[in-house]
Amino acid sequence: MSAAKLEGRVECRHVAKTFGEEWARQIVVQDASFVIEEGELNVLIGPSGCGKSTLISLIAGYEEPTAGEITIDGVRVQGPGRDRLVVFQETALFPWMTSVENVMFGPTVRGTNPREARREAAALLEKVGLKGFEDKYPSQLSGGMQRRCELARALINQPKIMLMDEPFRGLDAMTRELMQEYLLRLFEESRHTILFVTSELEEAIFLADRLLILSAKPTSVKHILDIDLPRPRDFHILTSPRYAELKQEALEALYQEAVKAFSKGSKAAYDLVEAFGKRSSVS
Amino acid sequence: MGGVKPRWVLIAWTIACATAVAIVDTPGTAAVKFWGTIWIGPALALLVWWRSSAEVREARARRVGSVGRRPPLGRRLRKSLLNVHTLRGALGIAAVLVVWQIAQPLGFPIIKRIPPLSEVVTRFFADNGLFWRPKYWNGWVVSLVRIFSGFVLALIVGVPQGLAWGISRRFKAISFPVFEIFRPIPPLAFLPAAIYLMPTSELSIIFVIFLGAYFTIVINTINGVYNLDKSLQRAALSLGARRSDIFWKIIFPGTLPSIITGATVGMGITWMVLVAAEMIAGRSGIGFLTWESYTGGDIPQVVVGMVSMGIGGAICSAIIWRLGGNLMPWRKLF
Numbered sequence: 001m002s003a004a005k006l007e008g009r010v011e012c013r014h015v016a017k018t019f020g021e022e023w024a025r026q027i028v029v030q031d032a033s034f035v036i037e038e039g040e041l042n043v044l045i046g047p048s049g050c051g052k053s054t055l056i057s058l059i060a061g062y063e064e065p066t067a068g069e070i071t072i073d074g075v076r077v078q079g080p081g082r083d084r085l086v087v088f089q090e091t092a093l094f095p096w097m098t099s100v101e102n103v104m105f106g107p108t109v110r111g112t113n114p115r116e117a118r119r120e121a122a123a124l125l126e127k128v129g130l131k132g133f134e135d136k137y138p139s140q141l142s143g144g145m146q147r148r149c150e151l152a153r154a155l156i157n158q159p160k161i162m163l164m165d166e167p168f169r170g171l172d173a174m175t176r177e178l179m180q181e182y183l184l185r186l187f188e189e190s191r192h193t194i195l196f197v198t199s200e201l202e203e204a205i206f207l208a209d210r211l212l213i214l215s216a217k218p219t220s221v222k223h224i225l226d227i228d229l230p231r232p233r234d235f236h237i238l239t240s241p242r243y244a245e246l247k248q249e250a251l252e253a254l255y256q257e258a259v260k261a262f263s264k265g266s267k268a269a270y271d272l273v274e275a276f277g278k279r280s281s282v283s
Numbered sequence: 284m285g286g287v288k289p290r291w292v293l294i295a296w297t298i299a300c301a302t303a304v305a306i307v308d309t310p311g312t313a314a315v316k317f318w319g320t321i322w323i324g325p326a327l328a329l330l331v332w333w334r335s336s337a338e339v340r341e342a343r344a345r346r347v348g349s350v351g352r353r354p355p356l357g358r359r360l361r362k363s364l365l366n367v368h369t370l371r372g373a374l375g376i377a378a379v380l381v382v383w384q385i386a387q388p389l390g391f392p393i394i395k396r397i398p399p400l401s402e403v404v405t406r407f408f409a410d411n412g413l414f415w416r417p418k419y420w421n422g423w424v425v426s427l428v429r430i431f432s433g434f435v436l437a438l439i440v441g442v443p444q445g446l447a448w449g450i451s452r453r454f455k456a457i458s459f460p461v462f463e464i465f466r467p468i469p470p471l472a473f474l475p476a477a478i479y480l481m482p483t484s485e486l487s488i489i490f491v492i493f494l495g496a497y498f499t500i501v502i503n504t505i506n507g508v509y510n511l512d513k514s515l516q517r518a519a520l521s522l523g524a525r526r527s528d529i530f531w532k533i534i535f536p537g538t539l540p541s542i543i544t545g546a547t548v549g550m551g552i553t554w555m556v557l558v559a560a561e562m563i564a565g566r567s568g569i570g571f572l573t574w575e576s577y578t579g580g581d582i583p584q585v586v587v588g589m590v591s592m593g594i595g596g597a598i599c600s601a602i603i604w605r606l607g608g609n610l611m612p613w614r615k616l617f
Contacts, residue, residue, distance in 0.1 A: 063515050080520040092518040096536040096613050105532070106522035137613040157522065 007073050008084075008193030010036035010059060015068035016218075017054055028054045029229035030218035033070070036161070036195050041187050043204045044197045044221075045250075046214030047258075052197045053089070055219065056165045059195065060086050072160065082106065083153040087164045091146045093138040099149045100125060104159040123278045128182075144175040151186070161271035162191040168203070180206060181234060188232050201254070205229075205246055206238065212251065215257050223253040289333035296325055300440065301432040318428065398583045402591075406583035413587055419572060426561070426568040427595065429485075430553050434490025437549060441497045442542055445504025450534065452543025455505075462501070470494040470556045476562055488560040495556035496549030500542070508534060540614065543607035550603055554596040569595070 017029040028051040036042045046052055057063045059070055060228055061080040070077045072084065086092075093102050103121035108114055122134055128139075128148040138146055147167055154162055168176045180203060187194060198204050204211055211225040227246055237243055297428040300322045327398030333339065363369075382391075397408075406412055412417040448455040470491050477487035511534065519533050561570030608614070 060517070060521060062520075080517065080522040082521060085521050086518065088514050088518065090514065092514040094515060094519075094533065096611070098540075105519070107523075109519075109522065109524045109532070139613065153522070196320070237473045248600075 007038055007040040007072055008036075010084075010161060010193075010195070011071045012055075012059075013071075015055075015056060015058060015065045015070060017051075017063065018066045020138060024192045027218040029058070030220055034212055034221040034224070035195065037210060038073075038193045039191045041194045041207040042205055042210050042212060043078065043208035044195065044212045044214060044218065045199065045201065045204045045254075047199060047216060047254075050214055050216055051219035052199075052214065053165055056086065056163050056195070060084055060163055082110075082157050083160040084163055085157060085159040085161075085169045087147070087150050087154055087162065089166045091143075091150060091167055093146055093150055093153070095138055098135045098137055099130060099141065102138070102158055103153045104150060105153065121152070121156060124156050125149070128152045142175075143171050147171070147179060148182070151183075155190075155192075159192070161195060164194060164196045166197055166199065168198075170282075172195075176203075177235065182213040183207065184231075184233055189226060201247060201250060202238070205243060205250065206233065206235075211250060213214055213253050213257065222257055225250055225253070289329050289336055293326060293329040294334060296329065297322070298435055300341060301384075301428075301435050308604045322610070325425075338361045359399070371384045393424065398586060401587045403583045406581075407587050413572070413584060418567075419569075422567055422569045422572050423591070426557060426570065429488055429492055429561075429568065430550075430557055430595075430599065434496050434553050436489070436493045437496035437500055437553075438546065441500035441545075441549075442504055443544075445501040445545075446508060446530075446534065446538065448501070449505045449508025450530075462498075468501075470552075471559050474560060474563055484564045484566075488557075488564050491558060491560045492556050495552040496546070496605070499549040500545040503541045503548070504538060505547025507538035507545075510541070511537045537610075539611055541610075543603065543611070546607075547603050548598055548600050551596065552594060554599070 003158055008117060010034055012034050015029055015032045016027070019026045019028060052174065054063070058065050059077065060083075061077050062204075093099075094105065097105065100118060100121045104112075104114070104117040105115040106202065107120065112120075125131060125134055128151055130145060130152070131148060133145065133149075134142060138149070141149060150167075168179050171179060184207060186192075196204075196207055205227055208227045211227055212221045213223040213225065214220070215222045225246065229240070229242060229246070301317070303317075325447070353604055383394075383397070386394045386397065387399045389395075408414050448459060473494055474487065474491050477490045478484060481487040515533055515537065516529055519529050557568070558570030559574065561568040562574040565571045569588055569591050573585055573592070575585035576582075576588060592606060
């Protein structure tokens, strides 16, 4: 895997997405232009309800942008494809398939011999720490196991880019930290391009190479922060002075964004200002 | 073994037989002979083929590997029959039987007019009681065959139709309003028309039974498709699934719980419809015997008929639950 050429560079140029009829148009994304660098862990952060999931849907190809263009390694996105796989907010494992059947789904529908696909899937499940759970159904797995199974289901297809839409939301704090470290280990090994969406700043800085900060609705990328913390990382990094500096920088950018939106009279922005105001006074 | 799956052959064979019975007007005993001689042999052979096929053996080997060896049949039977749930169920049934027996001597309002349990049992086993008459046991088979034929036809037509309506908005827009106009008409209101239109009276009874289950199955299936989590289809698309994969591996298994619910409710309705249809159009069957007993003024025998139908309905529902559980192993785990 590591020998493979790095790819998965995503370019969004003036992307916009609106919903609804003309008389009640809702602009969710407006003039968003940014680049997701290949072989890096890109993190998108923004307040909840700011259109992050919509951006993911657009890049995944589930929805078409109203204006603008998204390209992956120079090729325009037209519909979903297995070069970019999504790990969803809520688990999207198929409840009627055992974990190994879930993981082998991708190769099987593309015509790989089922026996071979099963062997490959079992090996990957072992790698994500699910050995012995191959024949369990998703409902028999814990939250953390489900996410790891879903990671395996994506990884088996060797995607160019992994789109992760708040994948660790709803996990308890312990599991969440473990999963973050786990994701880092996987990433540092394979250097897949990852686009990770979150609303948690600590998680964002801990994971990211590049931090893309979104504005409130209508969404666009306003600041890009390079996170130059050394790799491989573990949780000790959370107490380093550089981490605190970066966090402060990011908070300020988020805060500015919130104040700007606030002055336009948005209720969501008001919540934002309050929330981030509290946070920056704590740290 | 790529192509032919024995379980599908078995299902196809059974459906073919049910259709044959429906089309050829078979009075009571002939139907029994038909199922007993023509259907059963190939069906058993297919069953053995299926259970010994590589697929089943592999699945069993995996299950044994993860859970441990299956206990012997005797112990499994004892465990499933002599547990606290069946004992509670038996207790509930016993309580109803006791109330039934003492209702008349103690003069409970209204139900005191029902002949007590002992009288019904005596009547059932009396010299000219139903227990000794082949007509009664043939009635069971005839009624069950009618229910089975109508119900299977309802599944064959209703499930694909519900799935198609759930998937294609355009198809639904064209044909759903027609369906909605027919749906409120009670199946029994179709009976006069069915007797007039259908070539045989047997077919008209099966048609009405079919209608009883059909509407419920369709509505439940559509609803099942609509309730599917959208992100599952998206995930499958991202993983490279084609439209046929999405249908067979996502939409169909995802809708299965709703289909089973529809089938269970529909099965209940078929028994309601059966009696009335047999009273009017039939010359045989449990519903017909019940009606005949009533016109003859033999109330204990009417109760025998009612209890028979109750037991028959309960057995059918139990079979559907059981099949549903086998088709949806991921659901047994809750």
